[in-house]
Amino acid sequence: MAYVNYLSIFALSALLAGCDNPQMQTQDGPPLHQKNVSLIPNATPRYLAKSRFGNPPSYQVNGQTYHVLNTAVGYNQRGIASWYGSKFTNKLTSTRERYDPYKMTAASPVLPIPCFARVTNLGNGRSVIVKVNDRGPFAPNRIIDLSYAAAIKLGYEQHGTALVEVAAIDVNNPYPNSPNFNARHPQLYLQLGAFSEYPNAHRLQQQIAYVTDRTTHIRTSDIRHKILYRVQLGPLKGVGESDRLQALLQKEGYGRAITLIQ
Structure with a gap:
């Protein structure tokens, strides 16, 4: 541990x-x-x-x-x-x-x-x-x-x-604001990449389809007035599935994905 x-x-x-x-x-x-x-x-x-x-x-x-x-x-x-x-x-x-x-x-x-x-x-x-x-x-x-x-x-x-x-916790302010807790069960995703151009994100999405049948999404976000296209896999059933997919993706040469909780 x-x-x-x-x-x-x-x-x-x-x-x-x-x-x-x-x-x-x-x-x-x-x-x-x-x-x-x-x-x-x-x-x-x-x-x-x-x-x-x-x-x-x-x-x-x-x-x-x-x-x-x-x-x-x-x-x-x-x-x-x-x-x-x-x-x-x-x-x-x-x-x-x-x-x-x-x-x-x-x-x-x-x-x-x-x-x-x-x-x-x-x-x-x-x-x-x-x-x-x-x-x-x-x-x-x-x-x-x-x-x-x-x-x-x-x-x-x-x-x-x-x-x-x-x-x-900042010891000068030891009681940080409470997290925005939602009573619904949190959803787990793996982010496989983030791109400034949509075709690159779409290409990765197509490649991942040959590795797993889990659903992939391309989500957009505005970072300092620049659009990023994020390729995300999920929602996943839990940590066990996340670990298995992470190992599979690394075995196929895609590197370590980022865990996201939404």
């Missing part, structure tokens, strides 16, 4: 490249001794100095480059969340703290650590506040890995993943 033990900032890239990728290991689960998570409070946002560990400008895992943000302020993203449990209990996080599945913590591949974020399950509207103190997840299209306790509070510990919104 999300655990990466950094010996130093300078050793980061080598260590990540050389170790087994925890995100790809599946033998994890809930702690043996269950606790009442309703008694566990949210993390309390407060100023914390940036860690000397785990904050390089960029690093690589499995051929994918991740760029660590200079600041968490303004970060707001929707995507797929996972969780990690007993397998990593008491192991060092990227900030060299001990992981406790019953603390309100999380891992992010790009947020500066430590920082605080509010995570909202878009499927049911539940929210938690967590301290981000680790790196990961590194599975495709995952944007955050939550502790077991946080996953229970968000109601997805039985499913493994959830569609979420992650909003970094």
Whole structure:
């Protein structure tokens, strides 16, 4: 899952490249001794100095480059969340703290650590506040890995993943606006490309039809008075189908698609 033990900032890239990728290991689960998570409070946002560990400008895992943000302020993203449990209990996080599945913590591949974020399950509207103190997840299209306790509070510990919104918290304004939660089930798409010319988008749409029978759409958006044509696949049935299609598209040479939640 999300655990990466950094010996130093300078050793980061080598260590990540050389170790087994925890995100790809599946033998994890809930702690043996269950606790009442309703008694566990949210993390309390407060100023914390940036860690000397785990904050390089960029690093690589499995051929994918991740760029660590200079600041968490303004970060707001929707995507797929996972969780990690007993397998990593008491192991060092990227900030060299001990992981406790019953603390309100999380891992992010790009947020500066430590920082605080509010995570909202878009499927049911539940929210938690967590301290981000680790790196990961590194599975495709995952944007955050939550502790077991946080996953229970968000109601997805039985499913493994959830569609979420992650909003970094400015400690000077620790209560960001609530997300625009819609009671309907969020829809999941894969964006395969964005083009300034329609024929290029249409060409990709036709090519994708030979790879999968899932519906593709060309949607337009106005970015700084320039029209972009976005090729999107979906809506998909869930994270499982998204993962399967992502693997298929990469196998066929189309690269990594972008996950969109609408």
